[in-house]
Amino acid sequence: MGQFLEPLQYEFMQRALIAVVMVGVISGVIGCYVVVRGMSFFGDALSHSVLPGVAISYITTGGAVGVNLFFGGLIAGVIAAVGIGWLTRRERLKEDTAIGIVFVAMYALGIAIISHDSRAYGRDLVHILFGNVLGIQGDDLLIMAACGVIVLLGTLLLYKEFQIISFDTNLARTLRLPAEALRLTLLAFIAVTIIASLRVVGIALMLAMLIVPAASAQMIAKRLHHMMRISAALGVIGGVIGLLLSYHLDIAAGPSIVLAMTVIFAAIFSTRRAYLRLRPAPR
């Protein structure tokens, strides 16, 4: 065990650990809404859509990471979310079609921008797509913490409203809740979560952070806030184990974290199936 934890003596691993814990909690909590609302495809699209914003800040600052990158990504994410919402208004387009069109266009735009800078195209694109948790600096941690506070506080304060618009939009309208504004707020929180997780797992692996811990938790929990707590815990456990394994196995941290989470999911899934098969039939 001591040997397993040994890499934590390095400062870059300590920063990585803090980042992984924060991201595990935030994406674990907000991912529950992505799962119960059946928004996996939207979540994937939103992750990829932040690329042009990230790319522009990357190029203009000459590869320096900082606040710009987060705001650039956030703006691109909001543009994508609003664009998808606008295309699907009054059923002009089916939602998955609109998501597909906006998502790939934004993604292509981002890659096009990065490809203009051959240095960035060669090296940095890999970090943007698959994460670079070992390169995280103190500033990154501050921005992640700020994102985390916004999302968790917002989720705490709007819990019952988000629960209603996710379970039964008819009730939201009957109660005269501003359903559309609440939905957009939730989408903004998902975008902020994606931005916070960008440095850890990257754009291409983001969806796993949002849905794998939440989907694992849904099999265990019978109430939404229980699901959120379990999901956050699983996000942290999977993140930490994945980070340490990446060091020992000498593989990239992003994919390692995703694979660790997937193993946890598989374990819960098969245990639950075995339990359901073995327990006495209900009378």
Add this chain to the structure above:
Amino acid sequence: MQTHAAAPAPALYVEDVSAGYPDDRRAISGIQFEVQRGERVAVLGPNGAGKSTLFKAIAGVIPFTSGQVSLMGRDCRSSHDLIGYVPQVNLVDWSFPATVGDVVMMGRARRIGWLRWPGRDDRDAVRHALDQVGMLKHIDRRIGALSGGQKQRVFIARALAQAADVLLLDEPFNGVDVTTIEEILATLDRLREDGVTVLVATHDIELALSEFDKLLLLKRTVIAYGTPVEVYTPEHLKAAYGSRVSIMHADDHMLITVDDHGCC
């Protein structure tokens, strides 16, 4: 049953309401009727007659393009939360992680207020509402684990926790067995004692005739509204269902059958 010194305002007054997109065959127009407190009304009509559209417009789920709805004499624009809408069971995602108590608590959201969590009063209201529909002992069960009739009763309890005076039940008898129908009807009987007004959209004409005070026959507008005897006539049924109605005269009584199940 009840005696009133002065004529009270009707529990629900729908005045010249139109709703839905004009090109939609489910759009409704010129709807006008009133329901007294505690009355039980069955809303009948062929598929696509606009039963769901009518309910959604009254509940404020969709806007109405003209007309107005008032509850106990008050304009509905400010008081939609006095109406409880129970959607068709197959339109709800039952894998959602929520207990029976959680679902009923959702009805309290407006009363709890923004940025706040439920308090003791709200928990009491949830328990009381579940008790009214005979579901209190299931309060901690997962909503998806219930039977069809139990789910309906939980949604009715949610409307009661919301303090709704008027309940709109959209097709509660669709695809459920006889026991479930009896279960729902028994719940509605109990609500009648509490003065709750209930409108039920249904395809089951026999049930409508035997268990309801009034019938509303709908086909994009009100074809007929009144007691079962007033509404259930060959003329009205022909107007609503067209050629799907067949009338046989046998000796001194008349047998009306409506083929309402064949779609399109």
